[in-house]
Amino acid sequence: MSEILIQCQDLHKRYGRKEALCGVNLRLESGKIVGLLGPNGSGKTTLIKILNGLLKPDQGMVTIDGEEPGIHTKSVISYLPDKPYFADWMKITDLLELFEDFYEDFDRARAEKMCQELGIDTKLKMKTLSKGNKEKVQLVLVMSRQAKLYLLDEPIAGVDPAARDFILSTILNNYNPDGTVLISTHLIADVERVLDEVVFLKDGQIVRQEQVDDIREKEGMSVDELFRQEFRAVPFEGGEWNVK
Numbered sequence: 715m716s717e718i719l720i721q722c723q724d725l726h727k728r729y730g731r732k733e734a735l736c737g738v739n740l741r742l743e744s745g746k747i748v749g750l751l752g753p754n755g756s757g758k759t760t761l762i763k764i765l766n767g768l769l770k771p772d773q774g775m776v777t778i779d780g781e782e783p784g785i786h787t788k789s790v791i792s793y794l795p796d797k798p799y800f801a802d803w804m805k806i807t808d809l810l811e812l813f814e815d816f817y818e819d820f821d822r823a824r825a826e827k828m829c830q831e832l833g834i835d836t837k838l839k840m841k842t843l844s845k846g847n848k849e850k851v852q853l854v855l856v857m858s859r860q861a862k863l864y865l866l867d868e869p870i871a872g873v874d875p876a877a878r879d880f881i882l883s884t885i886l887n888n889y890n891p892d893g894t895v896l897i898s899t900h901l902i903a904d905v906e907r908v909l910d911e912v913v914f915l916k917d918g919q920i921v922r923q924e925q926v927d928d929i930r931e932k933e934g935m936s937v938d939e940l941f942r943q944e945f946r947a948v949p950f951e952g953g954e955w956n957v958k
């Protein structure tokens with residue numbers, strides 16, 4: 715049996731009067747690729763930031779690799795935020811050096827190989843890259859660490875549909891396979907073939923955690939179809955849209 719890597723108990727987080735997470739309980743094993751799925755505003759980024767130690771929960775407990783978020787957990791987590799954060803004037807080679815200096819577990823040769831496979835010239839400055847190619851570089855850097863946990867918040871949103879498959883394959887053939895990858899995404903159809911498990915978040919609560927194969931067998935549908943069914947948007951009387 716695999717060891718438990720992530721454990722959350724009764725997590726609560728509010729921003730002012732808005733309760734973003736209300737009683738999240740979650741256990742994830744090592745070596746899994748897990749989709750964190752939910753409509754806009756359901757709490758995905760909040761949960762990822764709590765796992766990463768960037769936000770503190772108001773209530774509840776989190777452990778990653780047996781420890782609360784802190785120095786140890788930061789050293790075993792490789793995090794891709796939902797917004798680009800590298801300075802535009804930097805060349806990709808500068809970023810490779812930065813990561814090499816900063817993270818002991820960064821494998822530069824692996825990152826360079828992935829850039830080559832993705833057709834990205836590492837001599838270029840970030841500001842000269844398209845949005846999609848910037849995302850590819852950030853993803854390559856994050857996945858080139860030998861981490862225990864990869865937290866990817868909307869990793870391929872700006873990448874064109876034709877390239878998504880190739881990127882996912884390139885990345886997933888190169889990361890540490892003993893690690894767990896938690897991917898928050900709206901592009902379910904594009905990523906579901908690589909997922910072992912999915913977690914559905916709705917209004918700050920986990921409403922489903924299931925193996926992808928079990929969904930296909932039991933429900934007779936893809937994760938994308940199940941998501942659309944469970945989170946079907948219905949119009950309000952006032953004409954606004956809301957999630958069912």
Ligand SMILES: Nc1ncnc2c1ncn2[C@@H]1O[C@H](COP(=O)(O)OP(=O)(O)OP(=O)(O)O)[C@@H](O)[C@H]1O
Nearest residue numbers: 729732733734752753754755756757758759760761
């Ligand atoms: N800094 C903040 N201040 C106030 N409210 C916030 C803040 N950050 C998030 N929220 C609110 O908390 C809720 C959860 O937000 P969160 O960003 O975690 O959702 P999400 O599932 O990642 O959404 P999306 O899919 O749109 O990225 C939302 O209602 C959001 O408006």
